[in-house]
Amino acid sequence: MLPGFCLLSCDSTSSRSTHLSIAEVAYQRRELLHHDSLRADSVARAGGQLPGAILPGNRIVAFYGNPLHKAMGILGELPKDEMLRRLTKQAAEWQRADSLPVRPALHLIAVIAQRDSGSDGKYRMALPDTTIRRVIRWGQEHQTLVFLDVQVGLSDLQHELPKLAPYLRLPFVHLGIDPEFSMKSGRRPGTEVGEFDAVDINYARQFLARLVSENHLPPKVLVVHRFRQDMVTNYQDIKLDPRVQIVMHMDGWGTPRIKRSSYRKFIKKEPVEYTGFKIFYRNDRKGESRLMTPREVVALTPAPLYIQYQ
Numbered sequence: 027m028l029p030g031f032c033l034l035s036c037d038s039t040s041s042r043s044t045h046l047s048i049a050e051v052a053y054q055r056r057e058l059l060h061h062d063s064l065r066a067d068s069v070a071r072a073g074g075q076l077p078g079a080i081l082p083g084n085r086i087v088a089f090y091g092n093p094l095h096k097a098m099g100i101l102g103e104l105p106k107d108e109m110l111r112r113l114t115k116q117a118a119e120w121q122r123a124d125s126l127p128v129r130p131a132l133h134l135i136a137v138i139a140q141r142d143s144g145s146d147g148k149y150r151m152a153l154p155d156t157t158i159r160r161v162i163r164w165g166q167e168h169q170t171l172v173f174l175d176v177q178v179g180l181s182d183l184q185h186e187l188p189k190l191a192p193y194l195r196l197p198f199v200h201l202g203i204d205p206e207f208s209m210k211s212g213r214r215p216g217t218e219v220g221e222f223d224a225v226d227i228n229y230a231r232q233f234l235a236r237l238v239s240e241n242h243l244p245p246k247v248l249v250v251h252r253f254r255q256d257m258v259t260n261y262q263d264i265k266l267d268p269r270v271q272i273v274m275h276m277d278g279w280g281t282p283r284i285k286r287s288s289y290r291k292f293i294k295k296e297p298v299e300y301t302g303f304k305i306f307y308r309n310d311r312k313g314e315s316r317l318m319t320p321r322e323v324v325a326l327t328p329a330p331l332y333i334q335y336q
Contacts, residue, residue, distance in 0.1 A: 078244025123320035139207035139215035150179030224263035253278030275302030302332030
């Protein structure tokens with residue numbers, strides 16, 4: 027038992043509980059478990075959620091990219107004020123499609139896979155702290171969530187995530203990890219599709235869970251990108267923890283038919299906890315294709331709770 031925390035097994039409580047019914051004792055136990063995230067393992071066993079959990083009571087609608095590279099997504103493609111106005115408009119469209127409250131978000135690629143090896147041979151580059159702080163400030167000023175996304179290249183999450191801990195200690199800042207650029211083969215990013223194993227995802231979950239407990243934060247959201255089966259291996263070994271809400275995010279582009287098929291094959295058939303869906307403003311329109319509407323995406327089973335626009 028952690029110092030300073032007492033469940034119903036403690037003497038002072040247990041002596042009183044002898045006069046309570048089983049239902050009353052169970053109710054008190056649930057109430058105690060919900061008061062502090064340090065009791066997350068017990069909450070998980072009870073099937074409960076921690077205070078401040080975003081999912082499943084909200085839907086997140088995020089703009090993806092970074093302000094230093096216009097080609098990487100709408101977050102950097104448009105000037106700040108125009109981008110934020112468009113995010114507000116896009117979130118409103120989702121609010122009209124479904125009764126679930128919408129939480130707008132900025133999803134920043136904070137660690138970017140590179141074609142050049144760099145001085146340490148790891149084929150990735152972290153954004154300057156000034157840029158990360160700037161986007162976090164945008165989120166704070168406009169009351170949006172912020173996600174920091176990590177493309178590890180030939181590095182790994184164990185080396186990259188601790189560098190982001192000062193930002194992830196903020197209650198509105200969450201995490202995304204991208205298997206596509208996790209090059210366990212040792213090849214250069216972009217030459218083949220990478221992968222994360224359950225071991226990697228469990229590490230990210232544990233890392234976030236510790237931050238939640240140590241800093242008394244509301245649960246974090248962890249977004250895992252995916253558009254092929256081999257991008258995530260041993261999904262059944264991914265462990266859940268109420269301190270971290272895991273979203274398996276369908277990241278592929280194409281026609282509505284192709285995107286629905288990918289969602290069924292790689293997300294629905296290999297569920298973890300919550301699901302996400304990505305819409306590409308440009309690539310989804312290639313050829314005779316079109317963007318899927320919010321109502322069409324909401325109609326998927328299970329209905330995605332994290333929506334990302336690039």
